[in-house]
Amino acid sequence: MRRLLLLALLAALLACRGAGAPTPATLTPEDILKRAGQAMGRLESFHFQMRHEGGTTPLMPGLDLIAVDGDVVHPGRMKATLGVKASGYAGEMFLSIDIVTIGDTTWMGGLFPGRWTAQPASVSPAGFFDPDAGMKAILEALTELALLPETKADGASAYRLSGKVDAEALRPVVGHPVPGAVPVEVWISQADYRVLRLRLQGRLVEGDSEDISRIIDLSRFDEPVAIEPPQ
Secondary structure, eight states: OOOHHHHHHHHHHHHHHHHHSSSOOOOOOOHHHHHHHHHHHHSSEEEEEEEESSSOOOEEEEEEEEEEEEETTTTTTTEEEEEEEETTTTTEEEEEEEEEEEETTEEESSSTTTTTEEEETTTTTTOOOOOHHHHHHHHHOEEEEEEEEEEEETTTEEEEEEEEEGGGGGGGHHHSSSEEEEEEEEETTTOHHHHEEEEEOOOOTTTTTTTTTEEEEETTTOOOOOOOOOO
């Protein structure tokens, strides 16, 4: 009899303990994406790198973008170095072009030391490129969300989401997209929900191959960066 009472008491204690211990809520892909949008909206600055796998992004006839390395400061300031390929009668050359964008003006330099050319961003060959606007557009327009196995990005544990976005939302990344839905993957930090990486898969502009990828890595969040008009 005493043994039965002890077993009953133990079962009751375990039941009470289980009832009092809350189970963490499972985050849905929509929850994670919403938190990412909020986290990125609070940033003052970030560093970015964009690279290609399986192709390039055309800037203008004879000039293709290979990679970009730069910084964004809110509101409306960006500086970056573009790695480009120039093609012509003399063959191909690989060049670096520096750009600074503040508001609606983009300065281009780097081809000739100390010389910068200011143009409205709307007509500059690289004036369309705005990784901040592109990232926000992707987070807002991403549909058909799915949560992929957890992974790491730049050594940090990350949620990995997949989905699709209308190519029109990607004008800040490629300039003149072709119509259609683009597969996208997003790596989001498990620690603070900041976006660590974006991967745009497939054809985005005329001349793209179907297996091209554009990868944008984000880092150095809220580190001090000075972006001023070139002198």
